[in-house]
Amino acid sequence: MTVKAAEASGPTLTYAKMRGMVAILIAFMKQRRMGLNDFIQKIATNSYACKHPEVQSILKISQPQEPELMNANPSPPPSPSQQINLGPSSNPHAKPSDFHFLKVIGKGSFGKVLLARHKAEEQFYAVKVLQKKAILKKKEEKHIMSERNVLLKNVKHPFLVGLHFSFQTADKLYFVLDYINGGELFYHLQRERCFLEPRARFYAAEIASALGYLHSLNIVYRDLKPENILLDSQGHIVLTDFGLCKENIEHNGTTSTFCGTPEYLAPEVLHKQPYDRTVDWWCLGAVLYEMLYGLPPFYSRNTAEMYDNILNKPLQLKPNITNSARHLLEGLLQKDRTKRLGAKEDFMEIKSHIFFSPINWDDLINKKITPPFNPNVSGPSDLRHFDPEFTDEPVPNSIGQSPDSILITASVKEAAEAFLGFSYAPPVDSFL
Secondary structure (H helix, E strand, C coil): CEECCCCCCCCCEEHHHHHHHHHHHHHHHHHHHHHHHHHHHHHHCCHHHHHCHHHHHHHCCCCCCCCCCCCCCCCCCCCHHHECCCCCCCCCCCCHHHEEEEEEEEECCCEEEEEEEECCCCCEEEEEEEEHHHHHHCCCHHHHHHHHHHHHCCCCCCCECCEEEEEECCCEEEEEECCCCCCEHHHHHHHHCCCCHHHHHHHHHHHHHHHHHHHHCCCECCCCCHHHEEECCCCCEEECCCCCCECCCCCCCCECCCCCCHHHCCHHHHCCCCECCHHHHHHHHHHHHHHHHCCCCCCCCCHHHHHHHHHHCCCCCCCCCCHHHHHHHHHHCCCCHHHCCCCCCCHHHHHCCHHHCCCCHHHHHCCCCCCCCCCCCCCCCCCCCCCHHHHCCCCCHHHHCCCCHHHCCHHHHHHHHCCCCCCECCCHHHHC
16 A cells, blocks of 8 residues: 655655655654653752742642652751651651662562661661552551551560651651561461460550550550461560551441451451440450461352351350360450450450459569560571561662652642651641
8 A cells, every 4th residue: 555645757656665754754753752841840850940930820839838758958847846756766757768678578559667777877677668659559647657656665565666756758758666576476377376375465465555555545446367467576576557447436326347367357347337445355255266276257259158157157166275274265256246255344354354363464464474484586687587578588678769850740749748747747736
């Protein structure tokens, strides 16, 4: 097929030649468009150029509102009224390049947890790095900010992971946390299948103490499971991951969000009924059951069948536990939350149960009780209790870098604006 030119004396164009010319033209336009885009972004990130009224008029831009997110010249530090107390080691000017990121030690829906050494302090931390775009895509901003808020309140309790400070780049959030390297309870349960009763009692007591403290702050944890329970280097419990916590739940208050992990969901959550802080005591019962028997109480590989078991199947207890353990499990795994152990006096009911009579609670909270298991780690670099699935993974280069201001896209800017309160914000009360 040929296409005739308008003039008889003009050349003819074959279809192939025409396609080739179109492809060249498209490539040329694309290159010019990308070049123009780069040029515009360079102008947009130049504070002097942005101030020029003609540039503002042509590009219809205003001066950047968050220069620290754009890697432009920093603005004066925020006034004290704009700052959040990020804990005793607060460092609002922190940046990724302050750290050597050494190993991946955990992964989640929105990012990774890495072992990192602070270059100046030479201190080891667990740094939780979250991708803002992934959080926004799943509409989880509130959960992430709630986690940060809860972490700010946890510095006083020995069995809750501590937040040292938090900061952000244009595309990521960073939680700088206590580094805990005794391994997940899940990891140890997998290796040993189940624990003897004294060991299970010790862990359950420290977990209950941590939950009781959260409840005293009107916080419901909602996601207790062995994967969220760590052991420190001496063998004490450390509760972590506060992304599903619900704040402002008074003693008789309820909430109704359907959330948690299938194996540990309480019946009232499955029924989509309003529930209260007793969901945490149900989860404690489920974890204690798993420590003693090796599987959660109503477990099935078929999730629908497992949900039906949780709702309808009577609790079955094998005879290889003491009567006090049996009584405690029956109280915690009571399907009617109004009759569940902890429904009336919360932690005090758990604390005074006969199963915990060997526990001196003052000694427990002061870590004067020798843990029944010592992870025997040689130091911060000892990663024997972390899953090789994580530690064998290479550390991404982007973790320790702020994005080049020229490469910041509109979607990254949008993500940055969704978390303006992460490093700096009005007083905490405004978030609660």
